[in-house]
Amino acid sequence: METPLVLHAERLTKRYGRRTALTACDLMIPRGHIVGLVGPNGAGKSTLLQLACGLIGPTSGTLSVLGSRPAADAAHLARVGFVAQDTPVYAAFSIADHLKMGAWLNPSWDSALAERRIAEAGLDPAQKAGRLSGGQRAQLAMTIAAAKRPDLLIFDEPAAALDPLARKGFMRSLVEFVGELGASAVLSSHLLSDVEQVCDYLVVLCDSRVQVAGPVPELLASHHRMAGYPATMAGVEVIWAEYGRALVRAEAAVRDAEPVTLEELVLAYMSRAAGTGAAPRASAAVAR
């Protein structure tokens, strides 16, 4: 049997009233990656991740996570760990209470793992969660999500509110968890630096649409920087052109092309989606 994909979206659409948060997204993300989901605020990242963990349902289209409908049943819930944006915890509960909660509500709970991680993060189990710093709270939320030993960990802007040091610690823990569990992970961020450090698969989401998705090495290999505004060529797609340079996508080798950084690549797709700062000729040069 084929290994089910971590995420498989087909024409996935989500509308809130008249506002469309996600438009006809197609995604096929294989297992074994740390997936970075990047895009500006309001691009639909949170919506996609909340769809993936079943907090909300799609307006149309389908999404399957690890081969079945998100949050289909208790067994499926046990396979997906989710750390929500701003890492909610029960303020009146102590850290130990949260671990007890995890043990009560998850048959697959690994209490040894949870306790070890809490100790490694330097947290006092007796402390009330309401008094934790943002970084500590994020560590607690991540521990709760990971200690049920899921196959997939989903993080929705986990580091958005953290200071740089706490963010670094959080990212390190994240990678350690994923390694220890042998899990896949999806991590959304509007900060490319977070994603660059840890992700080996990238999804760029702008303006409610998936702009580009793929393993990072493949993306870097297939995108190039060229001087000037290249004329339309077979097999070369101009993603974005400005200041006399163009970022193109071409599967085959292109003459006079330089390698791109991940940041350039992401910004090119974001700029194209936003359509800002464009030289008139650039948009004309975009091969569709």
Add this chain to the structure above:
Amino acid sequence: MIRMSLRQFRIQALVAAILVVLAVIYLINLGGGIRAVRDTSQLQSQYGQTMLFLAAGFGLVPALVGAFWGAPLIARELETGTHRLAWNQSVPRRRWLAVKLTVLGLASMAVAGTISALLTWAAGPIDQVAADRFSAILFGARGVVPIGYAAFGFTFGAITGLLARRTLPAMALVFLAVIAVQFAVPNLLRPHYLPAERVTVAMSADAINQARTLGSITGGPVVGGIAIPDAWVTDTSKLLTSDGRQLSDAAFDGCLTNAPKTGAIGTFGDVAVCLGKLDLHVDMAYQPNQRFWPFQWIELALYLGLSALLAAVGLSRIQRRVHPGQIMAWVRLRGARP
């Protein structure tokens, strides 16, 4: 999930437990005091007022349960965002809600049941003498119906919280709505659980003197508070003449203001004599006292059915909801570097 429900409920349960213990001590004392009265004919005058106060106070319990146990149950999770933590444990959302509703619903019913049992016991001797436990106010503070009220108050609170998503507005709304329901049911629904018995009562001067009131602020030939032995009077017509028509306001007011002096005694004196001469009667509807228990069970079933309906609404709603709008609004735009 049961342990989780109880753990989250700890502080509210503690507060409630203290109040229940105080109520139990008070009621046991009261029951003892009532049983110490030798002359049972004195009971009504000594304790009648207390019984009404207790019934009214006990009537607040469902509203309190709804506001303090029910409304915050889900609204607080939605408000603080912790539902996103809770709903990603290995417990499907419906089961999460069903267990919470069951555990706390049973707790609400147990509290109301305990207080009702003790109050019913304490009031036993008075109820026997006064035979008024079927009256609109006391009925709701006896027997099994308080259990139904509590179940309804709690479920209504919980589901309102789920739909309103805001704790404080839900609490206020639930508190007022539950009280409104408890006013509406005895007046609008309860008289009709079983077809009322009807009787025509002749309004002789003696009969009129048995009444509590004569006339009303809005005018009209109204006589109030005529009792039927061993029954709960649910409706009394206006004063009717022998041909079945309503007594004219002129004739009624004439007796009220210009009754001939006869030196009659009685509550309404000359007025009663004047009206008594007009050959009047009233049509009354009533429910005999032996229907007390059938009515208790009918009302319990009504409230439990309503609670079950509300729970079903909640279980179907919780599967599809939660708007991430407020979450997305929090995110500060730090954006990609240009």
